[in-house]
Amino acid sequence: MKYQASVKVMLKASVLDPQGSALERALASMGHKNVLAVRVGKIIELILESPSLEEAQREASQWADNILANPNMESFTISVKELKLDEDSLK
């Protein structure tokens, strides 16, 4: 069975995010004064073959923890869903 795992990796709140701050200032300088905070993270979408949803979640979570995120500076959330055959999900 094929699954799509989305791993969202954000810098921890205590870690400075220069890219987010730059974007915040850019939006403010364009007149969008109602933007209170901006943070930028990355999202990693994986298609994986797995015998079950639970196993896919376990694997994705392990990869996120060991490879995709730096647990000292980043936190991550994972969502895994079964991939429908007619879905072209990595667009």
Added chain:
Amino acid sequence: MKYQASVKVMLKASVLDPQGSALERALASMGHKNVLAVRVGKIIELILESPSLEEAQREASQWADNILANPNMESFTISVKELKLDEDSLK
């Protein structure tokens, strides 16, 4: 009212994603042969002040289109939700 907008920006399927390919090869070289595809995108989380959910969605969508994403190479999806006072959502 405060809203949190999450803008997910991914390279279009027709655009090469070297970072995703590198990750795919790295996972394969570590023995994870069940990974079929990887793509890496960015996620921009904004906290904004807005009179209504609709207005927050309109603004976030306009910023995504004009500032946050490059419509030639990237596609984006947006989700906006009201921010609860006790939520510390940019973690």
